[in-house]
Each structure stands twice: as structure tokens, then as C-alpha cells.
Amino acid sequence: MSSAAAPKPIALADKVNTLWEWLDRHFSFPGLLLGSIFFALSLTPSLLPRTEIVQGILSGCCFAVGYGVGNLIHWLWGFLGLRVPPGRVTRALGLIIALACIGFVVTALANANGWQNSVRAVMAMKPVEETQPLVIAAIALAIASILLVIGRVMVLLIRWVWRHLERHVPRRAALVLATILVTIVVALLVNNVFWRSALRAADRFYQQLDAVVSTSDAPPQAWHATGSAQSLIDWRTIGKDSRIYIQSGPSAADIEALTGKPAMEPLRTYVGLRSAERVTERADLALAELQRIGAFDRSVLVLIMPVGTGWVDQAAIDTLEYLHGGDVASVAVQYSYLTSALSLLVEPTYGATTAQALFSAVYDYWTMLPKDARPRLYLHGLSLGALASQNSTTIYDVLGDPFHGALWAGPPFSSSLWGRMTESRQPGSPAWLPRFGNDSAIRFMNQSGRSGWDDLPAWGPLRTVFLQYASDPIVFFSFESDWTKPDWMNAPRGPDVSPALNWYPLVTFLQLALDSALAQTAPVGYGHVYSPHHYIDAWYEVTQPPGWTEAELDALKAAIDPEDYAPF
Template structure:
């Protein structure tokens, strides 16, 4: 009875809104998992009640209560399914998405049922295993001591098996898969021919050592002619450099190769030089770099160095230090060369990263190391919840400013931006270093929290972000599961929401960070309108 009741409550709460819209399949998986978790918690409480020797109602009363609980649970599930569409539509409305199909609740129930059943069977098997070990230990130990030891032994053995056998094997398989995927490129993908392009005959970087995502970054940027046609201004060819994991045998060697390639192509003669940390797989967000090149008429040199084959989510779990090591090596070498150049002729130096790349970029240096000659600024988009600088600054925000768009100190060095652009910044002067965190209130990569399991996150407080459903509420454990799923599916949001950053917002952010000359506000708005955001959607509609 308690298991069914708590499971029904968890199922009901799982259908309420979270940060991102969910398809019926995804919602069914989540709801099935939530029901199973609630069922387990309820049954654990029921068992603990009996284990402690507390009184239970007589059999006839228990059977009547069982029927009542079953009816209440069924009613909760049916009522929740009836509200499911309106709850999901409240998320889709703030993201300007069409409403869900009216038959979605039926699909949710059909998917949730087998998921819940499978997890409940798995839970039963674990309980049976604990009882078996308990029965073996009971002749040799006091009853309760034998139970505690049985639970510990099963937890240790099962945890070791999951971690060492399944989890590590899965990670090795994922790493091998993404390494092969990184190396897979169609046979007709010929090396570039331009002398200043990565992988060309003159390049220090072998074309075969960078993968598919890397080649997209190198080859997909706008040409000088395209920049001039879009902006109506003179333009030159942007310089893009990429060093892959297979391009050199060590972190230091890859950083040195990046610097050597920058020197070869004359990157330090450009007006703007950007050090990019890609996401886990080596992917660079095109919107983040294309927009910068548009603003500066192509007078930009950028360099990215790959540090992992895994996706950002997996890298964040198992190897976040790899990105930091690469970021530090690249920054140290480039910064050391840059500081020895004449200040009046060297390029302005900026850092850029999205997601895990933003985390790595933040860890590339400390303010104490650059006080004597600071770099010019940084744009960090979608900084992960584990980002130390982002976390300290957000926690130290000005009183009265929201968690999802804080103000820090006197705003002369660090500012936060979302879809609203630079509103309210006109009268605030910048200092010598300009750092902008671009983040959406609906981005679960930014606002996920392990503490959400038992503590209401601060971004739930009013006022809410403009892209967060007003129907969203916090529920212990259930909200944590919702946010965990949102994090895994963060790039399924439409452009301009979740973890998919819009070129419009990049333009505002880069304008504030780099202050490109000659742009007026109407011209910036015209540039935003000329760029189709769907060209940058990870999953085009």
C-alpha cells in the first residue's frame, strides 16, 4: 500500500513542468522511473515500520485500506495524465513552441508502465539477494546486526560490479566509439587548399589528425565575401586554427603546435585573437564564432585545441581535469608570447567556451597571474553548474538580483546576460577586462544541482526567468530526477532556450566584450535579423 501510494504521488509530480519541454517518450521514461523510485521508498517505509515493531491495523482494516489506497493512486495517476498536456504546454508556451498532441497522455502511460515494472522487478531481486545473505548470516550474528551487514555487503558488491564492470566498460566503449567517430570522415573530404587553413599542404597540422567536428569548425565559417555581403562592410578572411587530440602526443605538444600554427599564419597581426575551449567531443559552436567574425569584418584569429573524445556530459563526470590542463597549457604559451608584443600593435586577447569548454576556459588561468598585463576579456556561454568562478560570483551577487541573472560587485569586470541583452548596462562603465557569462534561465547545464534532491534551488524564487514555466514547482527527489533528465537532453530545446544559444544573443554578448568599432544599435539589430537562427539548431525542425 505505501509503495503504491508514494509511487502514484511521484508519478503525478513527474508530469509537472521542469526547465525543458519533454516528448511523450521521454516523459514516459521519466514517469516510469519516478513511480518505481516512489514505490521503493514507500515499501522501505512500510518495512521499517514493521521492523521497528510498531502496530499495524488488523487484516480486515488493512485490506480495506489497500483498496482505498489503490483507488486513490489510480485517481492521482488519471488526474495527472489529464493535466499532463497543459503542464507541458506551459513550458512550450514560454519557448514559443506549438502545443503537444492531445493523445500524448496515452503514450506516456504506455511507455511508463513497462519501465516502472522493470525497475520494480530489479528492486525485488535486490531485496531477495539481501534476504538471502541475511539468512546466511543470521545463525552467526544477532538478527539486526546480520541485516545491517547483509545490506552493506550487497551494496558493496553490487556497487563494485556496476562501477567496475558495467560503468567502466561502458565508458571505455564510449571513448572508443567517439574516437572512431572523431576519425571518421568521408573519403571525398579533401584537405583545404588555402595556405592559412588548418590541414592544408603548408599547415603544421595534419588534416588526418582532426575529426569531423573539428573540420566543421575550420571549414564552415563565413568567408570575407559572405561577411561583406551580410554586413555591408569591407571584410577580410578570418583565420581559424584547430589542433586535434591526434595532432600531437601530449597536452604541452598540442599547445605548442597551436602557437606555432598561429605564428605561421600571422594570427598575432589580427585585431582580435580568441582562445577557444571546445565541448567534450571537440565541437565548437558555430554561432559563437561566426557572430564574432561578422562583428569584426573577419579581422579575427581563433584557435581551438581538443582535449577529449567523449560528450560533454560524460567528460564532465569522468575527466573534467583534462579540459583544464589543455586550457592552461594553451593559455600559458599564447599569453607568454602575447605579453612580449608591443601593446599598441598586438591583438586584443579573449577567451571563449561553451558548456564544458566554458568550465575549462575558466580554469585556464587566475586573475592573480594576469594582474600585471590582463587579457582583454572572455565570453563563457552556458557555464556548467560545477564552474567554480561562476559559482562564487553567483553566490556573491548583489542583494535583490535573481540567481539566474545576477549582478556582481560594481559590474565593471563581470556581467551576466540572457535573451534580454545588455538592458540596464548603458550607465555602467567597463573596466580593462570584460567578462560576460551568457546563460539562459532554462539551461539545466547551468542550473542543475545535486542539492535539488532535498533543497529548493535559489532560481525557483521570484522573479522567475522569462523562459521558465510559471507552473514549475520544486518537489523533493522528483525535481532532481527531472533536472537530471533535462541536463542529459539540454540540446533538444529550440534555439535561444535551454542549452542552445542563439546567434542573436552571441552578437549582444560579443559586442559588449569586444566593442567592435563603427556599429550602431540599429545596425546590430539588422545583423541579428539577417542571420537565420535555425541554421545553428543542433536538431533542425
């Protein structure tokens, strides 16, 4: 009786060869190497601290970008017919690359905790005892896989079009045409179908959210309040955030209790996007409401540009009202329902148009009043509101009768006026805290407040302060960080920027882009969350409220808890 011969065991070398062939067919080793390097670099610090989930998303995106660049280099090498090392050499290089990838990833994950704590340390946050490297790796793997699948589908589409085109045109020309055609079609599809649909949905969502009026949202009773029975503005036409803003400011009694000084009732006016149909009508309505409540009889009048959703930073206006004992009138006009980021993409000119209309309406009336019987006029805005407010007018249009100053906090990187001032800064002054001209018209302030300002020349008739933190990615993001190191990264660094932060092509750009999306997750006094204490210093310089000593200013700061103004 014969028995079947036992199967021969598969040699280890054969198993390795099989694995190698599979990897070589499905992956690019240069792509894996560059992807691993990008993954490792993504774990290094940027401007804001990151949670494991956020870090995993960032690392997955960085790996996918690195893999794509490496794969492109690999493909171009073969497409150009450049020499490829023999099989044994290639396999040896592949083994070295595989080991290097593992080394990069493991080393970076081991250092991730320390890198994140270097960011938390400069923001006075408690250190994280331990990160979860497996959580980061798992999320990164999922994100990278999704992006690589999308990339693979794009490649397959290009190859399919290429095969059909090369029947009619030369092979390389067909490839170029196929790449261009697929890119255009996909871009049009994404922009016209997915992106526009998403924006329309977002616009409807934020519009409905803005219009929500709860049963507890009763109109204010005070005659001077926006939305009251005497007001020219219907309470139902201003948004949820603006209703909170109108009703939650300090009263005269609150101001007296906090400052120990006599106070008046502050006057706040808000015109919603639904309060009138056209921009000019909303500006005229704002002026009429200011006239109704006697705003031009106050000492200070502030024209506010809110952020994209219509939100006004309470920390900015509360502190101004405390400093002036309530002798302040302010007006804000909404120009969008969307968040600042979406508004900047979809409605980039709406904010500027609204700012110009409001300024023109108020300024034209203000200039007709006797100079000794009218309020001092100021501009203010935070974030996208700062960008819009900077476009209110030009200095040439107001030279004959200038307004008195401006406080712009967290100006976005796209602010042209801020950009020109920063580019033209005094030699030796850092990009994160520039000095411009002779310091008599424009000054930049951060957490250090007015420290060192006693040695500066006296202010001129128009005082402008840019309040900005070195850790604010909304201010310091730039598209150029993709390929060049930003000036603000040079020594000396800002006090709230990690000394371990370094610039890496592509990776730093992705880090800053994600930081920008999460800019308001920073603690108060860092990132894009501006502290009432720093607003006090800024407003004091811009408006020069009478009767305050340094000791009283310090006492005011001590009486205000910045955490009361935390966004989350």
C-alpha cells in the same frame, strides 16, 4: 441415479479477499501510494518540453523511486515493531490508498497536456493539441517494472546473505551487514564491469567517429587554413566536427555581403587530440600555427575551449567574425573524444589541463609583444568548454598584464568560478540573472541582451560575460535539488521558465537530470542551444567592435537566421 452436487459459486467477498491477499503479498501499499504520487508529479513541467516517450521514461523512473521509498518506510515500520492497525482497518486503508493511486494517476494524465504547453508557450513553440496518456502509461509501466524487478533481486540477495549471517551474529546486526555487503558488491560489479566496459566502448566509438575522413573531406586549399599543404597540422589528425568548423566559417566576401563593411579573411586554427601526443605539445603546436598564419597581427585573438567531443559552436565564432569584419584569429584545442557529460565523468581534469597549457603558451608569447602591436586577447567556451576555459588561469597570475575578457556560454552547474559569482550576487538580483560586484568586470546575460545595461557603471579593463538562459538545465541542475528548492525557482522567474514549474523532493531532481541529458533538444535561444543573436550582444559588450550603431546591430541580427544554427 445420483448426480454430483453443483460447485458453490465463489462469493464476491472471497474474490476480493483473494485479490487483496495477493496484492498484499507482492506489493507494498505505501509504496504504491508514494509511487503514484511521484508518477503524477513527474508529469508536471520542468525546464524543457517532453515527448510522450521521454515522459514515459521519466514517469516510470519516478514511480520506481517513489515505490522504493514507500516500501522502505513500510518495512521500517514493521522492523521497528510499531503497531499495525487491525485487519479490517488495514483493508479499508488499502482500499482508500488504491482509490487515491488511481485518482492521482488519472488526474495527472488529464493535466499533462496543459503542463507541457506551459513550457512550450514560454519558448514560443506551437502547443501540443493532445498527449497520448496510454503511451505514457505503457512506457512508464515497462520502465517501472524493470526497475522494480532489479530492486526485488537486490532485496532477495540481501535476505539470502542475511539468513546466512544471522547464524553467527545478532539478527539486526546481520541485516545491516548483509545490506552493506550486497550494496558494496553490486556497486563494485556495476562500476568495474558494466560501467567501465561501457565507457571503454564509448571512448573507442567516439575516437573512431572522430577519425573518420570521408572522400569528400579534402584538405582546404587556403594557405592559412588548418590542414592545408602549408599547415603545421595534419588534416587527418583533426576530427569530423573540427574539419566542418574550419571549412564552413564566413569568408571575407560573405562578411562584406552581410554587413556592407570591408572585411578580411578570418583566421581559424584547430589542434586535434591526435595532432600531438602530449597536452603541452598540442599547446605549442597551436602557438606555432598561430605564428605561421600571422594571428598576432589581427585585432582580436580568441582562445577557444570546445565541448567534450571537440565541437565548436559556429554561432559564437561566426558572429564575432561578422562584428569585427573578419579581423579575428581564433584557436581551439581538443581535449576529449567523448560527449561533455561522459567527459565530465571520465576525464574531469583534461579540459582544465588543456586550457591551462594553451593559455600559458599563447599568453607567455603575447606578453612579450609590444602592447600597441598585439591583438586583444579573449577566452571563450560553451558548456564543458566554458568550464575548462574558466580554469585557464587565475586573475592573480595576470594582474600585471591582463587579457581583455571572456565570453562563457552555458557554464555547467559545476563551474566553480560561475558558482562563486552566483552565490555572491547582489541582493535582490535573481539567481538566473545575477549581478556581481559593481558590474564593471563580470556581467550575466540572457535573451534580454544588453537591455538596461546603459545604466550600469562603465566596464573596467577586463570584461567577462556569462551568457546563460534560465531554461538551461546544464547551468541550473544541482544535486541539492534532491532535497532543497533551488534559488532560481524563486520569484521572479526567468522569462523562459514555466510559471507552473514547482519543486518536489526527488522528483524535481530526476526531471532536471533528464532535462540535462536532452538540453540540446530545445529550440534555438532556449535550453542549452544559444542563439547567434544573443552571441552578437554578448560579443559586442566583451570586445567593443568599432563602427557599429544600434541600427546596424539590429540589421545584422535580422540578416542571420537562428535556425541555421539549430543542432538538429
